[in-house]
Structures are given as structure tokens and as C-alpha cells.
Amino acid sequence: MKISEILNSGKVTVSCELFPPKKDDDIDRVKEVVRGISALKPDFMSVTYGAGGGTSKNTTRIASEIQSCGVTALAHLTCVSSTKEEVGQILSGLKEQNIENILALRGDIPKDSVFPSGGQYRYASELVRQIREYGGFCIGAACYPEGHVECARREDDIGYLKEKVDSGCDFLTTQMFFDNNILYQFLYRILAKGIQIPVVAGIMPVTNSSQIKRICALSGTELPPRFKAIVDKFADKPAAMKQAGIAYATEQIIDLISNGVNAIHLYTMNKPDIAAKIMDNLSEIIRP
Ligand code: FAD
Numbered sequence: 488m489k490i491s492e493i494l495n496s497g498k499v500t501v502s503c504e505l506f507p508p509k510k511d512d513d514i515d516r517v518k519e520v521v522r523g524i525s526a527l528k529p530d531f532m533s534v535t536y537g538a539g540g541g542t543s544k545n546t547t548r549i550a551s552e553i554q555s556c557g558v559t560a561l562a563h564l565t566c567v568s569s570t571k572e573e574v575g576q577i578l579s580g581l582k583e584q585n586i587e588n589i590l591a592l593r594g595d596i597p598k599d600s601v602f603p604s605g606g607q608y609r610y611a612s613e614l615v616r617q618i619r620e621y622g623g624f625c626i627g628a629a630c631y632p633e634g635h636v637e638c639a640r641r642e643d644d645i646g647y648l649k650e651k652v653d654s655g656c657d658f659l660t661t662q663m664f665f666d667n668n669i670l671y672q673f674l675y676r677i678l679a680k681g682i683q684i685p686v687v688a689g690i691m692p693v694t695n696s697s698q699i700k701r702i703c704a705l706s707g708t709e710l711p712p713r714f715k716a717i718v719d720k721f722a723d724k725p726a727a728m729k730q731a732g733i734a735y736a737t738e739q740i741i742d743l744i745s746n747g748v749n750a751i752h753l754y755t756m757n758k759p760d761i762a763a764k765i766m767d768n769l770s771e772i773i774r775p
Contacts, residue, residue: 488559489625490588491657493530494685494750499773500530502561502687502752503762507534507545514545518552523759525556527766531588533561533660533752538568538594543577551584561627562586564618565594566608571617573604578621590627590660591615596637612651619655628652630659630686632673636707641676649680658684660752663691663702665735666711667742674748687750688743692736692761694729696722733761737768744772 493500503524508517524532534549536542543564550560562581566574581589593611608614611628618624628651631644638644652659659682664670670688677686693699696718703710710718714735721728740751751773755762766773 488587489657490531490559490561490627491625491685493559494658494687497749499744499749500687500751501766501769501773502531502533502750503527503529503755504533504535504689504752505549505755505757507537507542507549509537509542511545514548517545517549517757520757520759521549521552521556524755524762525553525558527759527763529558529753529762529766531559531561533563533590536563536565536592536594538565544580547577547580547584547586550581550586554585559588560586561588561590563590563592564614565592566611566614567594567596568602568604570604570607574614574617575621578618578624582623587623588625588627589618590629591618591656592629610647610651612647612654615651615654615656625657626655627658627660627687628656629662630673630677631662631707632664632670633662633707633709636705645676645680648677649682652682652684656684658687658750660687661689662706663689663708663754665691665714665739666709667739667746669709670743670748671746685750686748687752688748689752689754690736690739690743691754691756692765693718693732694756694758694761695725696728729761733764733768737765740765740769741772 508514532553534546536546550562553560591614634641634644717731
């Protein structure tokens with residue numbers, strides 16, 4: 488099923504993200520994660536794409552596994568380290584496996600700025616255009632409520648986002664955020680720019696304090712003081728941090744749904760038990 492149909496259905500949707508194995512030996516472990524999360528009956532499940540493209544076949548394999556568990560799959564695809572021909576082959580592989588949904592991403596620029604592909608892509612909008620020309624896929628793209636780290640002016644970032652959407656996107660998924668007011672302001676700003684496609688809100692249940700500080704530093708995501716206090720308080724108490732992180736994510740989602748944000752995406756970090764706790768906390772809210 489196309490994700491645009493799911494998102495335009497008017498109901499509250501909850502989707503889950505997982506990442507593929509880096510090594511082929513770990514494929515069975517990740518398939519177990521797929522089975523655990525699909526048992527929760529999310530509206531769709533996404534699978535990320537290794538930055539350098541080295542694990543690309545595992546993204547397709549895991550997306551296929553998701554669909555064989557009866558859940559719609561969204562395969563991420565980055566372009567910055569690939570050639571147009573390689574991307575074309577991946578699109579054919581996805582089509583063969585009946586995967587209809589792609590999250591089209593640029594990927595991070597390699598640290599040494601050396602592009603294995605010789606720099607055939609500069610921005611995700613070029614990939615979106617290629618997938619649209621290929622035909623048959625529902626296309627999502629990333630957006631950043633706090634601005635993308637490389638873009639100095641938030642307004643420019645939104646202008647480029649509009650160009651990306653106009654190149655053929657059906658929906659957007661946000662970078663994680665911990666302050667809902669930042670998302671609400673962002674939604675008003677993109678609407679003012681004429682972006683009207685569905686926006687899926689990315690929520691990260693934080694269960695590890697050092698990991699989240701590292702991710703926030705890299706992505707430019709702010710920890711609001713109220714949440715920073717929680718992360719600091721339970722830094723050395725993993726079980727307490729997990730409980731507090733699940734409670735914070737649950738509260739964030741309830742506030743979002745109460746304010747009309749109907750599409751929620753959980754960054755599960757391949758932990759079905761955490762996704763299960765959140766779904767259970769929301770059972771009367773998301774499946775009334
Ligand atoms: P773009 O939309 O191309 O934007 C990149 C930068 O270029 C921005 O600063 C933008 O403002 C600027 N820009 C865009 N167009 C122009 C233009 N015409 N002129 C000048 N500047 C421009 N990474 C992975 O490796 N694998 C994944 O699976 C993955 N999944 C992700 C899922 C989500 C929901 C999100 C939010 C991010 C994900 N990422 C993933 C990270 C992503 O690849 C990086 O954030 C990357 O740096 C930017 O990708 P993009 O697709 O947003 O790029």
C-alpha cells in the first residue's frame with residue numbers, strides 16, 4: 488500500500504523505524520526485531536539505509552521481510568555516495584520486491600568530502616526527481632524542524648525544502664525533536680511557504696543519555712531544559728532512564744495528537760519492547 492493513502496486516511500497513524508544489519512551474519516537478529524515490531528501492528532515500518540550504501544541490499548531484504556509480516560514497508564535510500572546507475576538498480580530491486588514506498592535522502596557528506604560516485608548528486612531533490620521519473624513509487628523526504636545543520640538560515644532551509652517537495656514528494660518525515668512547540672512553529676512556517684503534504688512527526692524514546700547527547704550534538708537537535716534535567720538525573724541509572732524516556736515520548740505524542748498532529752513515527756532503535764510500551768501507553772488514544 489502507498490503510504491500517502493495511509494497518511495491521507497484521516498486517522499491517527501503510528502509507524503516505526505528500524506535499521507538493517509551492518510553485517511550479513513546479523514540478518515536473522517534484525518528479522519526477529521521486524522517480527523517483534525510488526526506484531527504491534529504499526530501503520531507502516533521504515534528501514535534506514537547505510538550512509539555509504541554498503542548495506543543497501545540489507546535495506547531491501549529487511550523491507551521485504553516487513554512486508555512478508557503484513558506491514559507496509561518504507562525503504563530509505565540515500566544518494567550522495569551512489570551513481571545514478573546504482574540508484575536505478577536499487578529502484579528495480581525494490582520494485583521486484585513490491586516495495587512501493589521510498590524515503591529519498593541525500594545522506595551525510597563523507598567526512599573527507601570524497602564522493603565515491605564522483606559527486607553525481609548534490610541534494611535529495613535530485614533523487615526525488617529521478618524516482619518520480621522512474622515511476623510507481625510513493626516518495627517521502629526528510630525535514631528538520633530545527634533546521635538542517637549545514638544550513639545557516641532557517642528560512643533558506645525551508646525554501647530548499649519547498650523545492651524538494653515540488654520535485655515530487657508525497658510526504659515528509661521530521662528529524663527527532665523534544666520540544667513540541669518547535670514542531671508547531673515549523674508546521675506554520677512550511678504551510679506559509681505553501682507546503683501542504685502530510686508531515687510525519689519523528690519521536691525518539693530516549694533510553695541512553697550519552698547516546699542522545701551525541702546524536703543531538705551531531706544533528707543540531709536541542710534538549711529542552713525540562714528534558715535535559717531528566718537525561719542528567721538518570722544518566723547513571725539505565726532502567727530509570729528507560730522508564731523516564733518512554734514516559735516523556737508518550738507525553739510528547741499525546742500532546743501532538745491533541746493538537747492535530749496525526750502521524751507519529753517512532754525511532755525504535757531496533758528495540759521492540761520500547762515500541763511495545765509506548766503503543767500500550769497509547770492504546771486507547773491511537774486505536775479508539
Ligand atoms: P537535502 O534535502 O538535500 O538537504 C541537505 C542540505 O542541503 C540542507 O542543509 C538543505 O538546506 C541544503 N540544500 C538543499 N537543496 C539546496 C540547494 N538547491 N541549494 C543549496 N542548499 C540546498 N541518513 C542516512 O544515511 N540513512 C538514512 O536512512 C537516513 N534516514 C533519515 C531519516 C530522516 C527522517 C531524517 C530526518 C534524516 C535521515 N538521514 C539518513 C540523515 C540525512 O541523510 C542527513 O540529514 C543529510 O545530511 C541530509 O539529507 P536530506 O535528504 O535532508 O538532504
